[in-house]
Amino acid sequence: MSLRKLENRVIEDLQGDQMGFGLDGDAEPIEVSINQFYGIEINDFAVSVAKTALWIAEEQMMEATQEILLREFDFLPLKSNSNIREGNALRMDWGEVLPAERCSYIIGNPPFLGARNQSKEQKEDLVEVFHGAKNCGNVDYVAGWYMKAAEYVGPFPVRSAFVSTNSICQGEQVANIWKPISDLGVHIDFAHDTFRWASEASDQAHVFVVIVGFSKLDGDKCLFHHNGPDAAAVEQHPRSINAYLADAPSVFVWNRSKPLCDVPKIGIGSQPIDGGNYLFTELEKEGFLASEPTAARFFHPWLGSREFLHGETRWCLWLGNASVSDMAAMPCCQERANAVRDYRLSSKRRQTLKAAESPQHFGTEIIVKGSSVLVPKVSSERRRYIPLGFIGPETFCSDLVFLIPDATLYHFGVLHSQFHNAWMRTVAGRLKSDYRYSGGIVYNNFIWPDPTPEQRAAIESCAQGVLNAREAHPGATLADLYDPDKMPTDLLSAHKELDAAVEAAYDVDFNGDEEKIVAHLFKLYAEKAGEL
Numbered sequence: 001m002s003l004r005k006l007e008n009r010v011i012e013d014l015q016g017d018q019m020g021f022g023l024d025g026d027a028e029p030i031e032v033s034i035n036q037f038y039g040i041e042i043n044d045f046a047v048s049v050a051k052t053a054l055w056i057a058e059e060q061m062m063e064a065t066q067e068i069l070l071r072e073f074d075f076l077p078l079k080s081n082s083n084i085r086e087g088n089a090l091r092m093d094w095g096e097v098l099p100a101e102r103c104s105y106i107i108g109n110p111p112f113l114g115a116r117n118q119s120k121e122q123k124e125d126l127v128e129v130f131h132g133a134k135n136c137g138n139v140d141y142v143a144g145w146y147m148k149a150a151e152y153v154g155p156f157p158v159r160s161a162f163v164s165t166n167s168i169c170q171g172e173q174v175a176n177i178w179k180p181i182s183d184l185g186v187h188i189d190f191a192h193d194t195f196r197w198a199s200e201a202s203d204q205a206h207v208f209v210v211i212v213g214f215s216k217l218d219g220d221k222c223l224f225h226h227n228g229p230d231a232a233a234v235e236q237h238p239r240s241i242n243a244y245l246a247d248a249p250s251v252f253v254w255n256r257s258k259p260l261c262d263v264p265k266i267g268i269g270s271q272p273i274d275g276g277n278y279l280f281t282e283l284e285k286e287g288f289l290a291s292e293p294t295a296a297r298f299f300h301p302w303l304g305s306r307e308f309l310h311g312e313t314r315w316c317l318w319l320g321n322a323s324v325s326d327m328a329a330m331p332c333c334q335e336r337a338n339a340v341r342d343y344r345l346s347s348k349r350r351q352t353l354k355a356a357e358s359p360q361h362f363g364t365e366i367i368v369k370g371s372s373v374l375v376p377k378v379s380s381e382r383r384r385y386i387p388l389g390f391i392g393p394e395t396f397c398s399d400l401v402f403l404i405p406d407a408t409l410y411h412f413g414v415l416h417s418q419f420h421n422a423w424m425r426t427v428a429g430r431l432k433s434d435y436r437y438s439g440g441i442v443y444n445n446f447i448w449p450d451p452t453p454e455q456r457a458a459i460e461s462c463a464q465g466v467l468n469a470r471e472a473h474p475g476a477t478l479a480d481l482y483d484p485d486k487m488p489t490d491l492l493s494a495h496k497e498l499d500a501a502v503e504a505a506y507d508v509d510f511n512g513d514e515e516k517i518v519a520h521l522f523k524l525y526a527e528k529a530g531e532l
Contacts, residue, residue, distance in 0.1 A: 004032050004064075007032050008064050011029055030062075034083075040094070041085070047085070083098075089145065090144045091128070100152055100153055104159070107160070108145060108162050110145040133180045136180075139176050150214070164210055166193075166194040169193075170430050172438070172441055175254045187216070187240075190223065191210060191224065193223065193224070194433060223238055248522035253445045253525065256440055259444045266439040268366060269304075270396060272362045279302060282314075292330055300396045303391065303401060304400035317333065318367075318396060340359040368403055372404055372406070374397065379435045381433045386424065386435060409464060413498055419499075419517055420502075423521050447524040456505070
């Protein structure tokens with residue numbers, strides 16, 4: 001229908017003020033027909049709906065053309081439209097539906113199914129389409145259509161575009177999906193980066209999508225950038241668009257188990273796997289200690305992403321170093337340990353059943369002896385900087401945060417800079433539209449600067465300036481301080497000074513231009529990864 005609307009606008013412009021259409025003889029003015037559209041649907045009812053929708057659209061547009069030209073066109077009776085085929089699009093040979101040499105465009109809105117929500121058969125579809133390529137079992141179902149289209153077009157001048165879940169251009173999936181596609185000579189021509197999918201349904205879901213157009217053809221690039229998921233698109237014309245939808249070298253960031261640079265390793269906090277028996281609010285802790293005051297030394301502050309960002313107080317009871325005599329003297333603690341053991345024994349997971357043998361410990365226990373930099377796993381996309389912080393060994397953390405033990409003020413400064421946050425924004429995954437930080441993708445692949453002693457000292461000084469600015473606002477949570485609508489002027493200024501110090505350590509002068517920063521980091525990554 002949209003194509004016919006465009007055609008009718010052209011016809012109307014050509015018609016102008018004429019009473020009749022200025023064509024020689026009986027030339028047919030309408031060029032767009034439903035016979036030019038081919039499709040595949042897995043559901044027989046959907047096939048019927050698609051055919052009917054095409055007939056209705058053609059009739060409506062034909063009536064509009066008649067009004068423009070003051071002519072009648074023979075539309076009825078309806079003719080059969082056999083170009084919509086029933087079948088599994090990932091298993092069918094598209095060339096049997098329409099040979100690629102006769103195809104001009106491939107468009108669609110394939111199913112949105114994440115890797116964790118696919119059936120066994122759908123997993124097998126992806127393995128078949130990607131020919132067992134690396135990590136192909138860990139991609140969104142929509143990725144199968146990209147690979148299928150990339151193979152189908154062969155040497156022919158076909159352009160493709162799909163509406164897709166935004167995760168195909170974020171995080172770990174990017175390399176898994178786009179490396180095999182790139183190997184076929186396919187590149188991205190245009191894209192809409194993340195925006196919220198809207199429909200006419202009253203209870204519409206909050207789905208965050210991208211639109212990616214790709215081919216083997218030459219031509220100018222176009223990126224429709226959305227500053228937020230609900231923001232209007234701003235048209236840009238970059239030199240290139242890589243699989244992260246950035247104007248940067250076409251490289252792929254693979255999940256790594258250790259950093260590319262010589263920096264402290266990153267890990268996660270603990271998983272109690274305790275059925276809630278070891279976690280307490282402030283009031284719950286006070287009530288517990290009223291009954292068993294000797295347990296006070298076994299309580300520790302507990303931080304996850306929410307507690308860290310919003311200043312919520314929680315405590316954990318850790319009995320890992322409690323002796324047999326300690327436990328005998330603390331019946332309430334022993335009762336909790338017994339409840340944890342019973343909870344774990346009710347599980348079917350081998351790891352959890354094994355953990356039942358040590359109920360005084362967390363199921364997955366990561367306890368850092370020294371200080372660490374804490375990075376929340378999920379943070380609002382509205383924040384220019386993911387809030388970071390130092391914690392001491394007295395504080396225990398959940399697996400909803402990352403910990404970087406032995407990180408210094410220098411590491412804190414670089415990680416809190418625009419350089420690192422720009423990298424994160426480009427390669428990290430998302431939870432809806434929020435940033436989902438990753439050790440294996442974001443941290444381990446980030447290329448650190450090689451500062452002189454003076455540059456390093458400048459970064460440390462500016463990092464301390466950020467901490468000092470935070471302390472100047474007692475009572476404000478990190479969520480408050482890093483809300484872009486509320487961020488204090490002194491804190492923003494401290495971050496700007498830190499950004500400039502880190503940029504200087506990279507020996508570049510981008511004046512905070514994020515597109516240049518990202519392109520530079522991809523270049524450094526390509527060089528570093530190529531050395532391995």
